[in-house]
Amino acid sequence: MGGHVSEKAASFVQESSEWVRKPRGIDANLKNYGKVYKTFKWKNAEKEFDWHKTKKVNVVHEMIDRHANSARKDKTALHYWDPAPSAGNPRGREEKYTFLDLKDQSSRFGNVLKKFGVKKGDRVAVFLPRTPELYISILGINRLGASPVPLVEAFMEEALFDRLSNSEASAVVTAPALLSRIPFKKLPSLKHLFLAGEKDAAGFECPGGVDAHDYFEEVQSASPSLAPVWLSLDDGLVIHYTSGSTGRSKGVLHRQYAMVGHYQTAKWALDLGDDDVYWCTADPGWVTGTSYGIYGPWTLGISSLVLGGRFSAELWYRAIEKYKVSMWYSAPTAFRLLMSQGKELAKKFNLKSLRHICSVGEPLNPEALRWVRDLTGIAPHETWWMTETGMQIVCNYRSLDFKIGSTGKSFPGTVASIIDDKGREVPPNTLGNLAVKTGWPSMMTEIWGNKEKYDEYFRIKGWYLSGDTAYKDKDGFIWFAGRADDVIKTAGERVGPFEVESALVQHPAVAEAGVIGKPDAVRGQIIKAYISLRQGHSASETLKKEIADFVKRTMAGHAAPREIEFCERVPKTRSGKIMRRVLRAWDQGLPVGDTSTMEE
Numbered sequence: 060m061g062g063h064v065s066e067k068a069a070s071f072v073q074e075s076s077e078w079v080r081k082p083r084g085i086d087a088n089l090k091n092y093g094k095v096y097k098t099f100k101w102k103n104a105e106k107e108f109d110w111h112k113t114k115k116v117n118v119v120h121e122m123i124d125r126h127a128n129s130a131r132k133d134k135t136a137l138h139y140w141d142p143a144p145s146a147g148n149p150r151g152r153e154e155k156y157t158f159l160d161l162k163d164q165s166s167r168f169g170n171v172l173k174k175f176g177v178k179k180g181d182r183v184a185v186f187l188p189r190t191p192e193l194y195i196s197i198l199g200i201n202r203l204g205a206s207p208v209p210l211v212e213a214f215m216e217e218a219l220f221d222r223l224s225n226s227e228a229s230a231v232v233t234a235p236a237l238l239s240r241i242p243f244k245k246l247p248s249l250k251h252l253f254l255a256g257e258k259d260a261a262g263f264e265c266p267g268g269v270d271a272h273d274y275f276e277e278v279q280s281a282s283p284s285l286a287p288v289w290l291s292l293d294d295g296l297v298i299h300y301t302s303g304s305t306g307r308s309k310g311v312l313h314r315q316y317a318m319v320g321h322y323q324t325a326k327w328a329l330d331l332g333d334d335d336v337y338w339c340t341a342d343p344g345w346v347t348g349t350s351y352g353i354y355g356p357w358t359l360g361i362s363s364l365v366l367g368g369r370f371s372a373e374l375w376y377r378a379i380e381k382y383k384v385s386m387w388y389s390a391p392t393a394f395r396l397l398m399s400q401g402k403e404l405a406k407k408f409n410l411k412s413l414r415h416i417c418s419v420g421e422p423l424n425p426e427a428l429r430w431v432r433d434l435t436g437i438a439p440h441e442t443w444w445m446t447e448t449g450m451q452i453v454c455n456y457r458s459l460d461f462k463i464g465s466t467g468k469s470f471p472g473t474v475a476s477i478i479d480d481k482g483r484e485v486p487p488n489t490l491g492n493l494a495v496k497t498g499w500p501s502m503m504t505e506i507w508g509n510k511e512k513y514d515e516y517f518r519i520k521g522w523y524l525s526g527d528t529a530y531k532d533k534d535g536f537i538w539f540a541g542r543a544d545d546v547i548k549t550a551g552e553r554v555g556p557f558e559v560e561s562a563l564v565q566h567p568a569v570a571e572a573g574v575i576g577k578p579d580a581v582r583g584q585i586i587k588a589y590i591s592l593r594q595g596h597s598a599s600e601t602l603k604k605e606i607a608d609f610v611k612r613t614m615a616g617h618a619a620p621r622e623i624e625f626c627e628r629v630p631k632t633r634s635g636k637i638m639r640r641v642l643r644a645w646d647q648g649l650p651v652g653d654t655s656t657m658e659e
């Protein structure tokens with residue numbers, strides 16, 4: 060491990076032996092973790108799926124059609140609410156879709172895609188705000204056996220180009236307001252656009268070779284019946300682009316069999332049951348928003364809430380009250396943002412419907428955990444996992460006592476452990492690499508078009524290396540320590556420093572840029588850039604703002620540095636690698652350590 064690991068770890072390790080105790084006999088789906096962990100086999104979970112008998116595989120059958128053909132058909136699968144007024148919806152949007160409605164809608168959109176030549180194995184990007192159309196599109200794409208590539212609405216041209224060109228998406232479902240960001244001319248594979256959103260008054264010109272279709276008109280005139288295209292368990296399910304510490308974003312491909320993992324974790328870690336109203340606050344542009352905003356809950360036949368628009372503490376509380384949300388899956392930054400608005404606001408709402416809360420994406424600090432517990436009576440339960448793991452791996456469980464600050468224990472059927480760089484498991488309370496024994500159902504099957512990158516994760520035989528550092532205590536609880544590499548987690552979103560640096564150096568004033576994650580009380584980390592200027596440009600607050608705006612305009616708002624510091628030179632090794640370790644030391648006012656490899 061690199062020299063900075065322990066230094067970083069020290070700031071994250073939160074020694075605590077304060078327990079959250081559970082009442083005996085609590086009515087959870089997973090009642091006896093210890094016993095189940097010893098006996099559970101994934102084969103047991105396979106029996107829950109129709110394909111186990113029919114051999115016909117398609118996740119849309121398992122999450123939509125089989126419920127639509129059962130007593131659940133009129134059950135609400137999707138509650139949608141976006142109270143913000145817009146030109147076409149002056150009172151906002153509030154809609155309900157049953158499983159039968161989703162079968163109908165996703166079949167229609169599947170037929171539309173089929174009509175325009177989309178077929179099994181194709182990649183179709185979905186670049187939409189959180190609207191019902193976003194969810195229906197993903198279902199329609201999966202129904203046809205194609206792979207959805209969900210992209211968050213925040214992405215700008217550069218970020219879109221990377222992802223659309225790498226995936227060679229043949230179609231994009233988007234909204235007129237987002238269209239100008241798509242660099243059609245540089246995307247020869249892109250043939251079709253489906254526009255699902257309010258029409259832009261300005262209209263748009265579609266360049267030659269790309270056909271634009273009105274999503275709503277097409278869907279309305281399409282047939283509402285389309286049997287799923289039957290697949291094998293190894294065929295594609297979804298591709299998520301995510302960031303590493305080097306290079307551009309990479310496409311993580313999951314296979315259909317991942318549904319087994321989504322289903323079982325949604326049942327045992329999220330503890331979802333038929334009567335729940337479940338709210339996963341993540342956008343499907345991030346893996347949490349598909350694994351646990353789509354695949355997990357709907358294979359279980361659960362009612363889900365989707366809230367459109369931006370974060371607002373008041374709106375979030377209102378949503379819990381209005382929909383009587385019983386299970387809530389969110390992130391530490393969100394809890395801290397709510398906390399920063401104070402308890403007075405929260406107390407205006409009735410939050411008594413909540414019975415279970417889980418957290419993901421970054422470490423949940425004890426203070427935020429206690430705050431949520433004081434407010435709702437429920438301690439948020441940690442779930443640790445990654446885009447690459449596809450499903451939750453290390454969790455705290457509703458029926459199991461846990462220690463505040465710890466990430467929990469391996470999900471039944473998985474083995475997460477702490478290993479050294481040679482692959483040896485280390486003794487308790489020793490910091491090491493957090494790794495997972497290969498072979499769980501939703502382990503990624505490919506980094507799209509990059510075998511070398513894929514193999515890097517598995518360089519120690521039999522293990523998947525997460526890139527996180529952690530330790531296990533004597534009671535078997537895993538404690539997250541930090542990243543072993545330079546990947547940044549800001550407000551729970553994963554950002555690669557290289558991508559931000561590449562965007563920064565395109566600004567005419569920037570000579571060199573080095574980017575790090577700086578610890579932040581609310582967002583976990585914020586993006587900080589060290590920048591050296593080209594001759595003829597001088598440092599100023601205005602220039603800082605202009606540079607940050609430039610990244611917002613070209614990449615995405617969440618990738619823009621919140622803090623910029625100008626420096627004479629960005630420290631690099633003689634071979635030209637940016638020494639982010641030195642930048643972190645500068646930022647914290649600490650000694651920079653060994654600089655023998657630094658260029659003169």
Ligand code: WTA
Nearest residue numbers: 419420421422441442443444445446539553
């Ligand atoms: C971090 C999100 C601490 C971790 C599902 C991991 C966490 C990265 C936790 C993956 C947690 C996720 N406690 N850290 N409970 N959950 N992380 O791919 O560093 O966006 O490697 O997947 O988030 O981020 P990703």
